Amino acid sequence: MKLQVTQENLAKALSSVARIANSRNALPILSNVLLKTENNRLSIAATNLDIAITHFIGSKIEKNGAITVPARLMQDFISNLPDSVLDLELTENKLKINTDKYHSTINGIPAEDFPVMPAIKGDNLWNIDAKEFKKALSQVVLAASNDDARPVLTGVYFHAEGGNVIAAATDSYRLAERKVGKSKEAINFLVPASAAADLLRIISDGDKEVAVTHDEQQVLFQVGDVTLVARLIEGNYPDYKKLIPSKFETTARLTRADFLNIAKVSSLFARESAGSITIKVEDKSVSINSIASQVGENTATADAEVTGGGEVTLNSRYLVEALNAFSTEDIEFCFNGKLEPCILRSGSDPSYLHLIMPLRS
Amino acid sequence: MKLQVTQENLAKALSSVARIANSRNALPILSNVLLKTENNRLSIAATNLDIAITHFIGSKIEKNGAITVPARLMQDFISNLPDSVLDLELTENKLKINTDKYHSTINGIPAEDFPVMPAIKGDNLWNIDAKEFKKALSQVVLAASNDDARPVLTGVYFHAEGGNVIAAATDSYRLAERKVGKSKEAINFLVPASAAADLLRIISDGDKEVAVTHDEQQVLFQVGDVTLVARLIEGNYPDYKKLIPSKFETTARLTRADFLNIAKVSSLFARESAGSITIKVEDKSVSINSIASQVGENTATADAEVTGGGEVTLNSRYLVEALNAFSTEDIEFCFNGKLEPCILRSGSDPSYLHLIMPLRS
Numbered sequence: 001m002k003l004q005v006t007q008e009n010l011a012k013a014l015s016s017v018a019r020i021a022n023s024r025n026a027l028p029i030l031s032n033v034l035l036k037t038e039n040n041r042l043s044i045a046a047t048n049l050d051i052a053i054t055h056f057i058g059s060k061i062e063k064n065g066a067i068t069v070p071a072r073l074m075q076d077f078i079s080n081l082p083d084s085v086l087d088l089e090l091t092e093n094k095l096k097i098n099t100d101k102y103h104s105t106i107n108g109i110p111a112e113d114f115p116v117m118p119a120i121k122g123d124n125l126w127n128i129d130a131k132e133f134k135k136a137l138s139q140v141v142l143a144a145s146n147d148d149a150r151p152v153l154t155g156v157y158f159h160a161e162g163g164n165v166i167a168a169a170t171d172s173y174r175l176a177e178r179k180v181g182k183s184k185e186a187i188n189f190l191v192p193a194s195a196a197a198d199l200l201r202i203i204s205d206g207d208k209e210v211a212v213t214h215d216e217q218q219v220l221f222q223v224g225d226v227t228l229v230a231r232l233i234e235g236n237y238p239d240y241k242k243l244i245p246s247k248f249e250t251t252a253r254l255t256r257a258d259f260l261n262i263a264k265v266s267s268l269f270a271r272e273s274a275g276s277i278t279i280k281v282e283d284k285s286v287s288i289n290s291i292a293s294q295v296g297e298n299t300a301t302a303d304a305e306v307t308g309g310g311e312v313t314l315n316s317r318y319l320v321e322a323l324n325a326f327s328t329e330d331i332e333f334c335f336n337g338k339l340e341p342c343i344l345r346s347g348s349d350p351s352y353l354h355l356i357m358p359l360r361s
Numbered sequence: 362m363k364l365q366v367t368q369e370n371l372a373k374a375l376s377s378v379a380r381i382a383n384s385r386n387a388l389p390i391l392s393n394v395l396l397k398t399e400n401n402r403l404s405i406a407a408t409n410l411d412i413a414i415t416h417f418i419g420s421k422i423e424k425n426g427a428i429t430v431p432a433r434l435m436q437d438f439i440s441n442l443p444d445s446v447l448d449l450e451l452t453e454n455k456l457k458i459n460t461d462k463y464h465s466t467i468n469g470i471p472a473e474d475f476p477v478m479p480a481i482k483g484d485n486l487w488n489i490d491a492k493e494f495k496k497a498l499s500q501v502v503l504a505a506s507n508d509d510a511r512p513v514l515t516g517v518y519f520h521a522e523g524g525n526v527i528a529a530a531t532d533s534y535r536l537a538e539r540k541v542g543k544s545k546e547a548i549n550f551l552v553p554a555s556a557a558a559d560l561l562r563i564i565s566d567g568d569k570e571v572a573v574t575h576d577e578q579q580v581l582f583q584v585g586d587v588t589l590v591a592r593l594i595e596g597n598y599p600d601y602k603k604l605i606p607s608k609f610e611t612t613a614r615l616t617r618a619d620f621l622n623i624a625k626v627s628s629l630f631a632r633e634s635a636g637s638i639t640i641k642v643e644d645k646s647v648s649i650n651s652i653a654s655q656v657g658e659n660t661a662t663a664d665a666e667v668t669g670g671g672e673v674t675l676n677s678r679y680l681v682e683a684l685n686a687f688s689t690e691d692i693e694f695c696f697n698g699k700l701e702p703c704i705l706r707s708g709s710d711p712s713y714l715h716l717i718m719p720l721r722s
């Protein structure tokens with residue numbers, strides 16, 4: 001292997017793949033990144049066996065080849081070099097990196113030892129605007145579970161319904177659902193939330209489109225010069241639709257900033273009670289009460305347009321995170337008594353819905 | 362106690378004192394802040410028994426009084442309130458905080474239980490420009506020791522010499538010394554580095570002057586509306602001057618950015634060897650070599666004006682931190698062989714000197 005790349009391109013590629021390699025891995029070689037010449041480009045890849053990310057960059061290749069090198073050292077080293085052209089040359093598993101002022105040798109492990117995820121069979125399924133996809137995914141992924149006891153709940157569920165693609169996630173305490181573009185294909189797959197979080201990091205402001213392909217076992221997301229392949233979660237996703245009430249006794253319309261502010265302040269007094277806050281909707285206002293017997297209590301009020309009225313007790317963290325997930329100025333908060341799910345939605349963006357189960361008070 | 366303050370002033374005061382209260386304290390009341398009316402102002406104070414910080418803010422006082430309340434809750438709560446006028450009223454150790462939309466009660470502990478540091482006897486000793494003092498202190502404090510085995514080395518040593526005030530710190534591996542203004546008084550005191558670090562946080566860009574007063578046991582720094590009182594460290598500071606060589610066989614002049622860059626890149630390869638890097642000064646260049654037997658090696662070079670020539674081995678962290686402490690564009694790196702201390706200084710700012718002891722290579 002002998003080639004030239006710019007410091008800027010190599011540093012960018014390493015920063016997008018190295019996080020996967022830097023997570024704690026069982027096999028030592030998984031802490032390495034794979035550098036490999038492919039069709040006049042250099043590919044930089046990392047995998048943790050569940051997710052693989054590959055970044056392609058332009059390169060002037062004199063001699064083909066491949067090697068794996070320690071991800072963390074390589075990333076720190078390249079990102080600290082000045083913006084210049086780097087000469088990379090491989091001699092017996094030693095990667096030499098030279099500029100006029102820097103001369104380095106990094107000891108590698110042969111590329112043959114690096115695990116490769118199987119290729120995906122199947123055609124491109126669905127293309128979506130990158131900016132919209134990033135926003136949608138970030139609004140949904142926060143509701144996925146961290147608890148491996150029910151693996152299906154640790155995923156983001158993509159499915160098509162009447163020509164719309166819908167992404168949903170729930171940890172059984174809350175649920176987020178978002179329309180994410182259109183497709184005529186029969187979409188139905190479950191992506192690990194951790195892969196979705198990595199995908200969010202990869203999509204940058206300059207990217208235009210995300211192309212999605214999947215087979216029975218894996219999904220591939222193509223974003224600009226980067227591909228992310230993830231192993232799908234097996235199993236049937238619960239029929240979450242039946243959780244979402246269709247009618248509400250009580251609806252409050254208020255500005256998201258006001259609701260977020262009173263929710264945040266109230267959460268400070270709810271630390272003792274595991275985040276429990278009581279929301280009271282009455283004539284023209286939403287007020288939140290939180291009580292900490294040791295430290296004190298707080299009531300915070302915001303103006304609102306109200307239909308109906310009543311009280312419900314929620315976990316303040318879920319409410320604050322839900323309100324942060326919206327980007328609209330207005331918010332609607334709807335519920336039916338103390339025991340049924342609460343819904344957050346916005347009149348100005350009907351594509352997103354957030355549900356929170358109440359606490360028993 | 363009954364008074365009105367603005368949210369902005371109270372939030373600012375709490376943020377400057379709460380860190381002291383939030384550190385782990387033996388006495389529960391030290392996790393509280395003391396609010397107290399004094400001469401038509403409200404004082405907000407915290408102490409850990411070694412350091413006390415008091416912030417005074419303007420206040421419309423209807424009834425005098427004092428109370429202590431949990432620092433963390435109070436700080437988080439006030440900083441999350443909207444910018445408005447707050448009504449504070451004390452009823453039987455309960456502090457009520459009201460705005461039109463927020464109604465809170467915070468349970469306090471009586472002010473009588475709050476420890477007060479003894480008053481300082483003595484006149485104002487020395488005044489210094491706040492910006493210069495902040496810069497000087499930040500350049501010196503990094504060289505102080507964290508090791509309580511030799512308490513005097515955990516301090517910043519202030520002393521007057523020929524009309525100049527000089528601040529110095531050393532952990533016996535490195536040393537920093539800086540001129541910090543002028544005074545005709547006989548200055549000679551040792552401030553804990555932790556108090557110096559708190560002082561750095563308190564001095565803000567808008568502050569004009571720092572006034573210093575001390576007696577046998579304590580020092581008081583007055584900055585704008587804030588006072589910091591610290592218990593002095595007892596003991597004689599070592600005669601560090603004799604460590605500083607007066608002549609050098611080898612001197613290299615180069616840009617600080619270049620030196621910092623090659624030092625940082627080299628330090629990446631020095632992780633295995635506890636940061637050990639070898640600096641070689643020769644005709645027109647400074648180069649740094651670092652070897653990690655497992656992962657590889659690196660040589661990085663920068664252009665320099667050189668007198669003499671030779672090699673010395675240093676801890677890369679000390680070199681990087683020293684170079685970061687300067688703000689000049691140029692740097693001089695001077696040494697006498699492999700065993701004597703190295704000096705970093707700048708032709709464009711002779712008031713600061715940084716010394717690093719070599720490693721035995």
